[in-house]
Amino acid sequence: MTLTSPSNHSIPPAEITSHRGEVKAQQTAAASYELPDLLTIDDLAAYLRVSKQTIYHWRKTGGGPVGHYLGKHLRFAKPDIDAWRQSLPTTRELTRG
Numbered sequence: 001m002t003l004t005s006p007s008n009h010s011i012p013p014a015e016i017t018s019h020r021g022e023v024k025a026q027q028t029a030a031a032s033y034e035l036p037d038l039l040t041i042d043d044l045a046a047y048l049r050v051s052k053q054t055i056y057h058w059r060k061t062g063g064g065p066v067g068h069y070l071g072k073h074l075r076f077a078k079p080d081i082d083a084w085r086q087s088l089p090t091t092r093e094l095t096r097g
Contacts, residue, residue: 038075
């Protein structure tokens with residue numbers, strides 16, 4: 001079984017093992033397929049497992065990855081997404097207060 005992301009990129013299912021040793025198929029958007037060079041907002045939302053509205057809110061408040069307009073189309077580049085993710089504080093950094 002192959003799933004399709006909002007922009008029709010093929011997403012193969014990842015295999016996980018249950019506590020009984022049975023193999024189950026589960027789609028994990030962040031780790032199961034290679035990202036295209038430029039993501040739509042739908043792709044980014046699926047990859048980060050957040051709503052499109054969350055991404056729009058981040059953009060409005062200055063958070064989230066940098067977006068670029070190609071004409072009237074908003075796109076997000078892989079290097080920008082990776083840089084943003086690397087800049088996020090870890091749980092350990094948040095609890096040191």
